[in-house]
Amino acid sequence: MTVPEEKAEDPREIRRIAAEVGRSVVGAAIARAQAHGLGGDGSIEGHPIAGDARATVLVEALPYIRRFAGAVIVVKYGGSVRRDPAPEDGEGERIPLRADLSTFVEDISLLRAVGMKPVVVHGGGPQIGEMMVKLGKEPIFKDGLRVTDAETLDIARMVLVGKINPEIVAAMNVNGPIAVGLSGADAGLITAAPKADNLGFVGDVGGVDPTIVTRLLCEDLVPVVATIGSDTAGQAYNINADTVAGAVAEAIGAEKLIYLTDVPGILADPEDPDSLVRFLGSGELAAMMAGGSLRGGMIPKAASCLRAVRSGVRAAHILDGRVPHVLLLEVLTDQGTGTMVCQ
Numbered sequence: 001m002t003v004p005e006e007k008a009e010d011p012r013e014i015r016r017i018a019a020e021v022g023r024s025v026v027g028a029a030i031a032r033a034q035a036h037g038l039g040g041d042g043s044i045e046g047h048p049i050a051g052d053a054r055a056t057v058l059v060e061a062l063p064y065i066r067r068f069a070g071a072v073i074v075v076k077y078g079g080s081v082r083r084d085p086a087p088e089d090g091e092g093e094r095i096p097l098r099a100d101l102s103t104f105v106e107d108i109s110l111l112r113a114v115g116m117k118p119v120v121v122h123g124g125g126p127q128i129g130e131m132m133v134k135l136g137k138e139p140i141f142k143d144g145l146r147v148t149d150a151e152t153l154d155i156a157r158m159v160l161v162g163k164i165n166p167e168i169v170a171a172m173n174v175n176g177p178i179a180v181g182l183s184g185a186d187a188g189l190i191t192a193a194p195k196a197d198n199l200g201f202v203g204d205v206g207g208v209d210p211t212i213v214t215r216l217l218c219e220d221l222v223p224v225v226a227t228i229g230s231d232t233a234g235q236a237y238n239i240n241a242d243t244v245a246g247a248v249a250e251a252i253g254a255e256k257l258i259y260l261t262d263v264p265g266i267l268a269d270p271e272d273p274d275s276l277v278r279f280l281g282s283g284e285l286a287a288m289m290a291g292g293s294l295r296g297g298m299i300p301k302a303a304s305c306l307r308a309v310r311s312g313v314r315a316a317h318i319l320d321g322r323v324p325h326v327l328l329l330e331v332l333t334d335q336g337t338g339t340m341v342c343q
C-alpha cells in the first residue's frame with residue numbers, strides 16, 4: 001500500500017487522499033488476486049481466504065475510510081490486554097515483540113495511514129503490581145484503587161513513563177517515524193487533583209489542556225500518553241488511564257473513544273462471557289451502572305464512556321483487545337464487535 005507523502009491540512013484534501021488510498025488498497029488486492037489466478041470458485045491456490053473475499057473486505061473498508069478521514073480516535077490500550085507472558089531474560093538475545101503489541105501498532109499505523117488521527121492512552125496496572133512485587137513492596141487496594149505512597153508513585157512512574165510508554169512508541173515507529181510519547185505532565189496536558197485523602201498520590205483529572213495533543217496531530221504524529229499527571233505545584237499523581245482517555249477524548253472533541261480490554265465488552269452478567277451487551281444508549285448505561293452489574297475495572301470505563309458521549313463524542317466502544325486486529329474490525333468493517341455506547 002502506498003501512502004501519499006503530501007501533507008493534507010484541508011479536510012477535503014484528507015478525504016481525497018483517504019479515498020485514493022482506499023482505491024489503491026482495493027486495486028492492489030484485486031491485482032494480487034488476479035496474479036495468483038482466481039479459481040472457478042473464486043479461491044486462490046494455497047491461500048485460505050478467497051481472493052474475492054479479501055477484496056470484498058477491502059472494498060467494505062472504503063466508506064469507513066471516507067467517513068472517518070481526519071477524525072480523532074482516542075484508543076485506550078489496557079494493561080490487561082497483554083497476551084503473551086513477559087519474555088524470559090535470555091542472555092544477549094533479542095526480545096521478540098509481544099503479539100498483542102505488534103497487531104495493535106499495525107492497526108494504529110493503518111488507521112493513521114488512511115487519514116484518521118489516532119491518539120493512544122495506555123494503562124499499566126498489572127505491570128505496576130508486578131514491579132512492586134519484584135521490589136518487595138506489597139500492593140494495597142482500597143475500593144479498587146491502589147494506595148500510592150511516594151515509593152509506589154515512583155514505581156508507577158518508572159513502569160508507565162519509563163517502560164510501557166517507550167515500548168509502545170518504539171513498536172509503532174518500526175512502521176515509520178510517527179509516534180511521540182508523552183505523559184500527562186508534558187506541556188500541561190493533564191492537571192491532576194488528589195482523588196481521596198487516604199489514597200496518597202492517586203489522582204483524578206482536574207483539567208485537560210489538549211494543545212500539545214492537537215499540535216502533534218496537526219503534524220500527522222500519533223501521541224502516546226502515559227497517565228501520570230501533575231498538579232499546579234508540580235506534584236505528580238498516578239491517574240486511572242480509563243478516566244484520562246475519556247477526558248482527553250472529550251477535550252479534543254474526538255469522534256470515537258475506544259477501550260481495548262480483556263473481556264468481549266460490557267457483560268450483563270460479569271460472570272457470563274456470553275452475556276455481551278452490543279449496544280447501549282447513555283440512559284441504559286447509566287441504569288446499568290446504578291444496577292451494580294459493573295464492577296472493578298469496568299466502572300471507570302463505563303463512567304468515562306457515559307461522560308464522553310454526553311459531551312459530544314459520537315461513540316464509545318469497549319472491545320476485546322485480545323482479539324488480533326479488533327481495532328480494524330471495529331473501525332473499518334461492517335462487523336461491529338464489543339459494546340458500543342452512543343448518546
Ligand SMILES: Nc1ncnc2c1ncn2[C@@H]1O[C@H](COP(=O)(O)OP(=O)(O)O)[C@@H](O)[C@H]1O
Nearest residue numbers: 078079080261263266267270293294295297298
Ligand atoms: N459487567 C462487566 N462486564 C465486563 N467486565 C466487567 C464487568 N464488571 C467487571 N468487569 C471486569 O472489568 C475488567 C476490565 O477492567 P480492568 O481489569 O481494569 O482492565 P484494563 O486493563 O483494560 O483497564 C474485566 O476483566 C472484568 O473482570
Ligand SMILES: [Mg+2]
Nearest residue numbers: 123125242297
Ligand atoms: Mg483498568
